[in-house]
Amino acid sequence: MQTDNLQNTDLNESKTVLQLREKSSELSQIHLRELLSNPERNRILSILTDSLLFDYSHEKLDSEAVSLLLKLAEEKELLKKFNAMFKGDKINSTEKRRVLHRALRMSRDESLTIDGQDIVKDVHAVLDRVKQFSSDVREGKRTGHTGKKLSTFISIGIGGSYLAGDFVYNSLKSHQTYEKLSEGLELKFLANVCPIDFSRAVKAIDFEQTLFIVISKTFTTAETMLNARNCKQWLLDRYREKYPNLSDKDIESIISKQFVAVSTNIAETDRFGIDKENVFGFWDWVGGRYSVWSAVGALPLSLAFGFEVFQEFLSGGRSIDETIVNCKSTNGIKENIPIMMGLIGFWNTFICGKSTRVILPYSQALCKFPNHVQQLDMESNGKSVSITSNKFVDYQCGPVVFGEPGTNGQHSFYQLIHQGRSLSCEFIGHAKPQFDLKYNNEIVSNHDELMSNFFAQPDALANGKYTEEELQGIPPELAQHKTFKGNNTSFSILLKELNAFTTGQLLAIYEHRVATEGFIYDINSFDQWGVELGKVLANDVRKVLAKNVLGDEETKKFNSATLNLMNFFTENKK
Numbered sequence: 001m002q003t004d005n006l007q008n009t010d011l012n013e014s015k016t017v018l019q020l021r022e023k024s025s026e027l028s029q030i031h032l033r034e035l036l037s038n039p040e041r042n043r044i045l046s047i048l049t050d051s052l053l054f055d056y057s058h059e060k061l062d063s064e065a066v067s068l069l070l071k072l073a074e075e076k077e078l079l080k081k082f083n084a085m086f087k088g089d090k091i092n093s094t095e096k097r098r099v100l101h102r103a104l105r106m107s108r109d110e111s112l113t114i115d116g117q118d119i120v121k122d123v124h125a126v127l128d129r130v131k132q133f134s135s136d137v138r139e140g141k142r143t144g145h146t147g148k149k150l151s152t153f154i155s156i157g158i159g160g161s162y163l164a165g166d167f168v169y170n171s172l173k174s175h176q177t178y179e180k181l182s183e184g185l186e187l188k189f190l191a192n193v194c195p196i197d198f199s200r201a202v203k204a205i206d207f208e209q210t211l212f213i214v215i216s217k218t219f220t221t222a223e224t225m226l227n228a229r230n231c232k233q234w235l236l237d238r239y240r241e242k243y244p245n246l247s248d249k250d251i252e253s254i255i256s257k258q259f260v261a262v263s264t265n266i267a268e269t270d271r272f273g274i275d276k277e278n279v280f281g282f283w284d285w286v287g288g289r290y291s292v293w294s295a296v297g298a299l300p301l302s303l304a305f306g307f308e309v310f311q312e313f314l315s316g317g318r319s320i321d322e323t324i325v326n327c328k329s330t331n332g333i334k335e336n337i338p339i340m341m342g343l344i345g346f347w348n349t350f351i352c353g354k355s356t357r358v359i360l361p362y363s364q365a366l367c368k369f370p371n372h373v374q375q376l377d378m379e380s381n382g383k384s385v386s387i388t389s390n391k392f393v394d395y396q397c398g399p400v401v402f403g404e405p406g407t408n409g410q411h412s413f414y415q416l417i418h419q420g421r422s423l424s425c426e427f428i429g430h431a432k433p434q435f436d437l438k439y440n441n442e443i444v445s446n447h448d449e450l451m452s453n454f455f456a457q458p459d460a461l462a463n464g465k466y467t468e469e470e471l472q473g474i475p476p477e478l479a480q481h482k483t484f485k486g487n488n489t490s491f492s493i494l495l496k497e498l499n500a501f502t503t504g505q506l507l508a509i510y511e512h513r514v515a516t517e518g519f520i521y522d523i524n525s526f527d528q529w530g531v532e533l534g535k536v537l538a539n540d541v542r543k544v545l546a547k548n549v550l551g552d553e554e555t556k557k558f559n560s561a562t563l564n565l566m567n568f569f570t571e572n573k574k
Contacts, residue, residue: 009388011350011395016072018352029064029307032060032462032487047337051502054337056344056491058458060352066334072520074330081519082324082512088285089116089521092526093387099526101290101511105504119283126280126295129305133260133278134302137211138185145254146237150211153302154201154515156231157215158223159531160288161262162191163375164507165297167368168313169304171503174365175434178305178500179188186265187304190231193223195310198230208239211303212555214377215280215296219268222535228272232259255275262295273358289376291513293317309500316504323488324512338509344515348424349399352487356421358413359403362429364499369428372401374509377401379531380514384525392568397521399424407453417461418484425461425490428506429454454492461488541566 011017027035029089035041042057071366073079074528086093088098100200103112103119106276111118136142140149155165173187180305212235232255240246246254262280263269269279279294291297293314298552302310320338334340348354357377359370377504379396385391385401404412406427417423420546438445444452464486465471471479495502518525540557548570558566 004057009386011393011521013074014075014471016068016075017351018346020065020068020072023068024060024257024347024351027060027062027065029286031463032058032489035060035062036459036462042322047335047340047358049337051496051505053494054231054341055494056340057494058462058490059344059347060487060489061344061347065347068331069347070330071334072346073343074476075521076522078333078342078516078519079324079327082515085515086325088112088119088319088363091232092287092524094524094527096527098285098528099287099290100285102289102294103511104286104290104293104506105314107323108316109177114285116372119285120285122450123294124284127250127298130280130295130298130302130310131307133280134299134307137303138306143214143257144208144210145257146208148206148208150209150258151185152205152299153185153213154190154205154210154211154231155187155215155304156190156224156227157262157296158191158193158290158373161215161221161224161296162189163302163368163372165287166191167372168292168297168301168503168507169299169365170368171365171498172301172305175499178309181309183370187300191223193226197226198403202231202234207235209257212259213300213303214259214263214269214272214274216261216285217261217264217288219261219265219272222538228259232272260299262299274547282468288528289372289379292507312500313504316501316506317508318504318509319501320505320512327559338512339516341491341509341513344514345399345424345517348489350395351353352489353395354422354424355399357399357401357403357424357426358409358417359405360409360427361403362406362427363434363498364405365434366428367405369506370401372507373403374401376510377514380525381518381521381523383518383525384519385522385524386522388522393522395521399516405548406457407450410453410457412453414457417488422488425458425488427454427458427490428495429492430495430502431497434498454494458490458492460484460486461490463485465486513535544569 036057041062044063045057045059045061046053046055074187085099086102088100090096090098098114102118104123106112106120106123107552108124111120133142137150142150145148155162169187173182188201190197196507207274212228212231216223216224219225235254236251252273256275256278257273259274260267260278260280261274262282264281266276270276280298280299282291282294288295298310301313323336324338327333328337340400345357349357359373361367361369378398378401384396386393397516403409404407433447436445437446464484466483471483474482493506494504515525
């Protein structure tokens with residue numbers, strides 16, 4: 001029995017994978033423009049919901065290939081694995097943890113009992129505290145030390161404590177409704193330990209009206225805590241400049257009123273000076289890159305826009321969760337966006353050999369989405385060990401991910417896609433603009449100009465320009481330079497509009513897509529041991545930099561190449 005299970009996890013031994021490779025070879029002989037000439041094929045390769053259209057007709061797929069992918073989904077027991085994750089099995093086996101970010105999105109009238117405790121009640125208890133706190137701050141009931149209204153919020157975190165929150169904030173801040181809700185308020189993010197990031201975060205702000213939010217589960221994250229201590233010292237220095245006779249009680253009040261934390265380490269937050277009432281907890285079953293649904297995102301976003309907006313965001317994520325919960329069969333998977341996206345991702349990466357995935361949001365509001373997906377995808381699936389056999393797998397998992405908003409990307413790296421390497425492209429747009437601009441002498445509005453490119457680029461990548469008729473009139477010496485072979489694949493996600501609800505949907509779709517691919521690869525998408533290695537090695541370097549000199553003992557720990565770099569640094573940093 002165990003041997004069969006191990007054999008089933010080896011993708012190279014899967015008959016379905018072999019059939020998919022044969023199908024890919026067959027489709028490689030057919031140009032994508034020919035596939036796109038079939039209206040019936042195009043019609044079935046899409047999924048329409050109340051809020052968005054997911055179209056994958058520009059992928060190198062046909063109905064037979066889709067059927068094989070669905071067969072693989074059944075073979076890899078994807079629905080069973082999602083069910084195990086949703087009900088709280090410890091699928092993060094290397095850390096012996098549950099993976100329950102879905103619980104963060106569950107409604108108040110639902111329940112999920114873990115070890116005798118209804119964790120949904122725990123989640124909403126924290127959300128209720130966030131709601132009350134953010135409301136009190138926004139209404140001026142909770143103020144800074146001198147009684148001034150808190151209007152600038154600096155969120156201090158890194159990685160998962162930063163990227164998703166920054167993405168959601170940028171997604172919403174130009175929406176006319178949310179812009180009004182955040183009028184007179186500003187949310188800033190401090191993540192990088194680089195002093196320039198700190199300088200920019202505190203520049204031109206009123207220190208008496210600033211609330212610092214320190215986000216660290218353990219309250220020991222090196223970069224976050226250094227930035228938090230810097231902010232604390234900066235704030236106290238500003239107060240001492242203006243109010244020279246500060247007492248110890250004043251200092252205690254400043255930290256208590258102008259610092260809050262999202263953490264589980266009460267001892268450390270207390271030592272920092274943060275009032276216990278101003279600490280918002282979360283749980284070990286919340287991975288960093290999935291934590292925006294917890295107080296990690298709830299607190300800063302509710303301060304900026306109001307708690308009701310964050311609730312809309314949660315509702316969007318919940319709606320995607322429910323599509324998986326309600327998916328009971330392989331046929332149902334065909335209409336499930338995140339699982340189909342995962343299957344298509346596997347098709348492109350593993351079957352078709354496309355090692356790079358590019359996220360192309362045609363919306364400046366989504367400018368931070370590629371940054372977050374980089375972490376979400378590469379930190380999750382950048383693995384090489386089977387969780388079933390506990391051995392290295394004989395294949396590479398996960399693609400390289402990058403991206404940039406359109407149309408900026410078109411003037412940057414699209415050249416590579418058109419005439420260089422074969423990439424897997426993912427276009428994202430929304431029909432209704434958050435804001436638009438059109439003067440009388442212009443043919444179309446700015447949003448229509450943007451979306452003209454959104455619709456044109458997938459076709460340009462797919463169709464190319466290479467026939468004699470298309471190249472007619474081009475000088476012979478330039479003909480090959482102006483030849484575009486096309487056959488470049490993509491899919492498109494078109495939202496009706498970009499609001500808090502659909503932002504939540506978009507993020508949950510990508511989260512579950514990543515999980516789908518990890519389940520197929522038989523890897524643990526929910527740990528990140530590679531991140532920890534660099535932190536350990538940095539400790540030795542930190543000790544050397546603290547001494548500001550390289551002694552004999554320190555030189556033994558580093559190779560000569562690193563020593564050369566460190567010597568150059570210490571000699572030239574002043």
